[in-house]
Structure formats: structure tokens, C-alpha cells
Amino acid sequence: MLEIKNLHARIGEKEILRGVNLTVPDGEIHAIMGPNGAGKSTLSYVLSGRDGYEVTEGEVIYNGQNILDLPPEDRAAAGIFLAFQYPVELPGVGNANFLRTALNAVRRKRGQEELDAVAFLKLARAAVKSLHMKEDFLKRNVNVGFSGGEKKRNEMLQMALLKPGLAILDETDSGLDIDALKIVAEGVNALRAPDFSALVITHYQRLLDHIVPDVVHVLAAGRIVRSGPKELALELEARGYAGLEAA
Amino acid sequence: MTALPTKKLEAWRYTDLRPLSGISFVAPPVGAAPALPDLGLPRLVFLNGVFNAALSSPFAFARGFAPVAEDSALPLAQINAEQAHDGATLHVPAGVDAGTVLLISHATGDVPFAFHLRHRITLGEGARLTVLEIAKGEGIYWHNPVTDITLAANAALTHIRVQEESRAAYSLATIRASVAASASYEHFTATIGGQLSRTEIHAALTGPGALAHLNAAQLLNGTQHGDFTTVVAHKAPGCASRQTVKSVLADTARGVFQGRIEVARGAQQTDGFQLSQALLLSPGAEMDTKPELEIFADDVKCSHGATVGALDEEQLFYLRSRGIPEAQARAMLIRAFLEAALEPVTQKEARTLLEAAINNWWVQP
Numbered sequence: 219m220l221e222i223k224n225l226h227a228r229i230g231e232k233e234i235l236r237g238v239n240l241t242v243p244d245g246e247i248h249a250i251m252g253p254n255g256a257g258k259s260t261l262s263y264v265l266s267g268r269d270g271y272e273v274t275e276g277e278v279i280y281n282g283q284n285i286l287d288l289p290p291e292d293r294a295a296a297g298i299f300l301a302f303q304y305p306v307e308l309p310g311v312g313n314a315n316f317l318r319t320a321l322n323a324v325r326r327k328r329g330q331e332e333l334d335a336v337a338f339l340k341l342a343r344a345a346v347k348s349l350h351m352k353e354d355f356l357k358r359n360v361n362v363g364f365s366g367g368e369k370k371r372n373e374m375l376q377m378a379l380l381k382p383g384l385a386i387l388d389e390t391d392s393g394l395d396i397d398a399l400k401i402v403a404e405g406v407n408a409l410r411a412p413d414f415s416a417l418v419i420t421h422y423q424r425l426l427d428h429i430v431p432d433v434v435h436v437l438a439a440g441r442i443v444r445s446g447p448k449e450l451a452l453e454l455e456a457r458g459y460a461g462l463e464a465a
Numbered sequence: 466m467t468a469l470p471t472k473k474l475e476a477w478r479y480t481d482l483r484p485l486s487g488i489s490f491v492a493p494p495v496g497a498a499p500a501l502p503d504l505g506l507p508r509l510v511f512l513n514g515v516f517n518a519a520l521s522s523p524f525a526f527a528r529g530f531a532p533v534a535e536d537s538a539l540p541l542a543q544i545n546a547e548q549a550h551d552g553a554t555l556h557v558p559a560g561v562d563a564g565t566v567l568l569i570s571h572a573t574g575d576v577p578f579a580f581h582l583r584h585r586i587t588l589g590e591g592a593r594l595t596v597l598e599i600a601k602g603e604g605i606y607w608h609n610p611v612t613d614i615t616l617a618a619n620a621a622l623t624h625i626r627v628q629e630e631s632r633a634a635y636s637l638a639t640i641r642a643s644v645a646a647s648a649s650y651e652h653f654t655a656t657i658g659g660q661l662s663r664t665e666i667h668a669a670l671t672g673p674g675a676l677a678h679l680n681a682a683q684l685l686n687g688t689q690h691g692d693f694t695t696v697v698a699h700k701a702p703g704c705a706s707r708q709t710v711k712s713v714l715a716d717t718a719r720g721v722f723q724g725r726i727e728v729a730r731g732a733q734q735t736d737g738f739q740l741s742q743a744l745l746l747s748p749g750a751e752m753d754t755k756p757e758l759e760i761f762a763d764d765v766k767c768s769h770g771a772t773v774g775a776l777d778e779e780q781l782f783y784l785r786s787r788g789i790p791e792a793q794a795r796a797m798l799i800r801a802f803l804e805a806a807l808e809p810v811t812q813k814e815a816r817t818l819l820e821a822a823i824n825n826w827w828v829q830p
């Protein structure tokens with residue numbers, strides 16, 4: 219379970235998160251929508267432990283543990299996974315090597331046995347196939363020269379291998395064609411389990427047709443200003459965010 | 466002895482040999498036999514500058530040392546000629562693929578000593594050879610090797626050097642290569658050891674279609690100073706030269722790359738490319754890059770670029786967010802940064818050796 223309590227965070231002098239309260243029980247998928255610049259990506263970075271954000275108030279409890287003091291790698295081992303809005307290119311780092319290093323680092327910390335090259339490749343190839351990616355993706359440098367949609371799929375590949383307990387998808391749907399959208403949704407739905415939860419950040423109702431959320435939240439100006447059932451997304455799609463920020 | 470070059474010489478602007486001139490180097494003591502890697506390759510081993518037959522293994526293309534006469538404008542080569550009494554002489558006849566040979570220099574001694582190896586590598590027409598050079602040692606010494614390389618038409622030499630000298634050593638290597646038509650000289654130096662070190666390469670492309678790759682990776686920390694200086698002379702049309710130099714500098718280490726490309730009149734369709742990239746891991750580290758183009762032909766494609774930067778925080782976070790611990794993430798990014806310079810190193814044993822040397826570097830204090 220993820221519990222975000224009165225979270226305030228700033229970048230330099232600028233306060234971006236201004237008292238976020240949000241609870242995602244195990245087994246649930248919550249969507250976060252909200253205008254550009256509201257702080258959605260900031261929230262996802264603060265949850266995953268990126269440097270440069272100062273938390274001035276509040277706490278984040280994941281599975282009973284306050285995670286704000288943990289370095290990003292420990293949060294990953296604890297099960298938190300962020301699918302980046304803008305996945306990062308790593309020239310000179312082969313995708314297979316990257317994936318295997320990450321997987322083994324996480325497995326080591328979780329007390330599981332590391333995978334040798336053969337076992338890993340078997341696993342990775344299966345995941346690549348289920349995401350309908352070309353196999354040469356494993357041989358290429360991480361995200362280098364990938365199309366926008368291919369980068370997003372590569373995020374999903376990482377998620378499939380790392381098997382997180384909490385997945386944060388930051389606009390994973392933007393830049394995806396209709397078929398890719400379904401594939402990504404399948405990937406997330408395949409992880410659905412009593413001990414899996416997800417925060418799905420999106421601007422479009424269409425993703426939520428495929429990944430049906432239990433709750434939809436609206437984040438505006440650094441706060442959750444409204445929460446409701448999945449129909450809220452339809453309402454937002456029709457009316458926009460006007461009037462919500464003051465709520 | 467010929468005087469050491471001083472900073473007054475343009476070619477020595479960034480590398481100061483004064484610390485060296487303050488030390489009185491003696492003749493090398495008898496070298497102790499080190500533990501040598503067994504790569505299953507023929508090898509020529511030099512201990513404190515002297516060929517050691519017992520530690521070496523037969524290589525059909527090696528000959529005995531013969532003294533040289535030299536009248537050079539390069540002070541270090543001149544000093545070498547005055548002092549040299551040993552070195553490898555490799556000759557591969559036309560059309561022969563001689564495989565790979567290891568050239569090992571190992572130095573140890575209690576008092577500062579100097580040695581001046583003189584290597585010669587000659588490849589006949591269409592001949593091929595890979596030379597894998599390893600230099601190691603302990604204590605204070607000055608290693609001043611000169612390597613003269615002559616490649617006949619269509620010959621191909623791959624020359625990989627792993628400089629892991631003593632951290633207190635002075636290592637000043639001069640390499641001169643003459644590359645005939647359609648011949649290729651592929652060079653890679655890893656500069657890891659040495660308190661003060663320099664690799665100076667002069668490559669002359671003398672026939673049409675000749676090629677020279679002069680790459681380097683400098684991994685320096687503490688107060689180390691490493692210098693990679695190259696002069697490529699395009700003397701014939703249609704030749705190509707490439708230099709990719711990657712420097713990773715920590716603490717107050719200093720890296721230097723001086724790259725000069727000379728294109729003679731008539732050397733049309735010259736293709737010259739030069740890239741120097743430095744990764745500064747601490748605020749006290751410094752990189753000096755000096756590209757020089759001297760072009761006397763008009764149909765020429767020459768480019769050079771230089772960048773200096775720190776590790777990318779966003780890349781680092783990306784790796785860490787996937788569970789990779791910070792130190793390992795840094796090592797991965799540094800290794801990735803070096804990748805392009807390692808291109809000439811395709812030979813399996815050389816790769817293995819180099820990867821081990823790079824890996825070893827992270828764990829150094």
C-alpha cells in the first residue's frame with residue numbers, strides 16, 4: 219500500500235507539490251490526471267527518489283516503510299518502478315546488459331538468486347515477444363535512436379522484468395499508436411495482482427478504457443483537488459479542468 | 466645526454482618534465498620476474514629494459530636487437546637512441562599473417578632508474594600483425610621507449626597498448642609509423658598508470674588510401690598527469706585518419722590531448738577526424754585539448770571536436786531508478802563513455818585484458 223500524506227516538495231525556491239494526500243491500496247490501479255505543469259511528473263520523481271527535490275513537509279509510506287530517506291536504487295528494490303515520461307538515452311550501454319544489470323541488482327537486494335546470461339536472455343526474449351518488440355532491441359543501446367513509442371515500450375519491458383509492486387506510469391500512453399497502447403495496457407493488466415498497485419498518469423481517457431482504474435484523481439497546482447470513480451475521467455474529457463483548481 | 470624538452474617547446478606546452486630532471490636516474494638493476502598473465506600468446510618479455518628469454522616464448526617473426534643511429538628533432542627519441550641497448554625487432558614478410566604477439570615490459574627497483582627500449586616493427590606488403598603491449602611496474606623509474614613502425618602497401622598493424630606503469634613512474638613513449646598505400650595502422654593506448662606519462666605518435670600516411678586510427682582512453686586520478694599527443698601527416702591523396710580520445714579524470718588529475726593533422730599539398734580527398742572528450746569526475750580535474758589543422762590541399766574533409774563534461778545526472782538517476790547501486794551506475798556510464806575509443810580493440814585477448822584493466826581502475830583508491 220502507498221500512502222502519501224500532506225506531501226510538500228520544492229525545486230529550488232519553487233514549491234511544486236503543495237500538500238498531496240493520496241492512498242493507493244494493494245491491488246488497485248489509480249489514475250492521475252491534471253493540467254500541464256500541475257506537478258504530476260514531479261510527484262513521480264519524488265516517489266522514485268530523484269535528486270533536486272526538497273521535501274519540506276509530509277511523508278510517503280510504502281508497505282509500512284517511510285521511503286523518503288531511501289536512495290532510488292533501494293526504492294526500486296522495494297518494488298517501486300517509474301516508467302519515465304521522457305525515457306533517458308544511454309549511448310554506449312547495451313539494452314540487454316542494462317536490463318540484466320538492473321534485474322540482478324534488484325534480485326540481489328530482494329534476496330533472490332542472480333540470473334546468468336542464458337537464463338536472463340530466455341526471460342528477456344519472452345518479455346520482448348509479449349510486448350511485440352523486435353528482438354534486436356536487446357542488442358541496441360538503451361533508447362538510442364528509438365522512436366517515441368519504442369522508448370515507451372522499452373519502459374514496459376523493464377517493468378515486465380523488474381516486476382514491481384508499485385508501478386508509476388508517467389504518460390506512458392503519449393506517443394503510442396493504438397496497437398501499442400493495447401500492448402502496454404496488456405502489460406500492465408498482466409501484472410495485476412493482490413500485491414500490485416499502479417499510479418497511471420495520463421491526459422487521455424482512452425488509456426483508461428484499456429487499463430481500467432479503480433479511482434481517478436485530479437492533480438492541479440500541486441494538490442489532489444478531486445477524486446472519483448473511473449467515470450470522472452469521462453467527465454474531465456468532456457469539460458476540461460476549468461473550475462477544478464479552486465476546489 | 467641530450468637535454469629533456471622544456472615547456473618552451475610548443476609540443477611540450479602542457480606537459481612539464483621538470484619533476485623528471487630533478488631525479489638522478491641510475492642504470493636499471495636486474496629485474497625481478499613478475500607474475501605474468503598467461504594469454505596463450507607468443508610473448509616477448511623485458512625486465513627493467515632487458516629482454517628475458519626465459520620468460521618469453523618463441524615468436525617466429527622476432528629478431529635480435531641492433532643499435533640505431535638517430536638524428537631526430539624529438540629530444541626523447543634522441544635520448545633513447547643514445548641509451549637504448551635492447552628492444553623488440555619484429556619483421557613480418559609480405560603476405561604473412563603473423564597473428565598476435567605480446568610485448569611486455571615490467572620494471573621494479575629500489576632506487577630511481579631509467580630504461581630506453583627501442584622497438585621496430587616492419588610489415589611487408591599485405592602482411593598482418595597485432596601487437597599487444599603491456600607495461601607494468603613498481604617504484605620510481607623512467608620508461609622512455611621508442612617504437613618505429615614501417616608498413617608496406619596493404620599491410621595491417623593493430624597496436625594495442627595498456628599502460629599500467631607504477632603510479633610513481635614516468636612513462637614517455639614515442640611511436641613513429643610510416644603507412645604506405647592502402648596499409649592501415651590501428652592504434653589504441655589505455656593510459657592508466659604513471660605519475661606523469663605521455664604517448665606521442667607521429668603517423669605519416671605516405672601512399673594513397675593509407676589509414677591511421679589513433680585512439681586513446683586516459684583513466685587518471687590522484688595527481689596523475691597523462692598526455693596523448695599525435696601528429697598525423699597526410700602526404701598522399703585519399704588517406705583517412707581518425708582519432709578518438711576519451712579521458713576520465715578524477716581528483717586533481719590532468720589530461721592532455723594535442724592532435725595535429727598536416728595535409729600536404731596534393732593530398733586531396735583527405736579525410737581527417739578528431740574527437741576529444743573528457744569526463745571530469747571532480748572539480749579539481751582538468752583537461753587540455755589542443756587540435757591543430759595545417760592544410761595545404763583544397764579538397765579535404767577534416768573535422769575536430771572537443772567536449773568536457775561531468776557525468777549526466779539524468780542518466781545516473783535512470784540507472785539507479787532501475788535498482789542499480791550508485792557506484793555501479795557510475796562505472797557503467799564511464800565504461801559507456803569510453804566505448805567509442807575502444808573500437809580498434811577487436812582482438813579477443815586484448816579486449817579481455819583491457820576490460821580487466823578498466824574494471825580494476827574503479828576499485829583503485
Ligand SMILES: Nc1ncnc2c1ncn2[C@@H]1O[C@H](COP(=O)(O)OP(=O)(O)OP(=O)(O)O)[C@@H](O)[C@H]1O
Binds near residue numbers: 234256258260
Ligand atoms: N527542474 C525544474 N526547475 C524549475 N521548475 C521545474 C523543474 N521541473 C519542473 N518544474 C516546474 O514544476 C511544475 C510542475 O512540473 P511537472 O513536470 O511536474 O508537471 P506535469 O504535471 O508533469 O506536467 P505535464 O502534464 O506537462 O507533463 C512546472 O511548472 C514546471 O515548470
Ligand SMILES: [Mg+2]
Binds near residue numbers: 388
Ligand atoms: Mg509530466
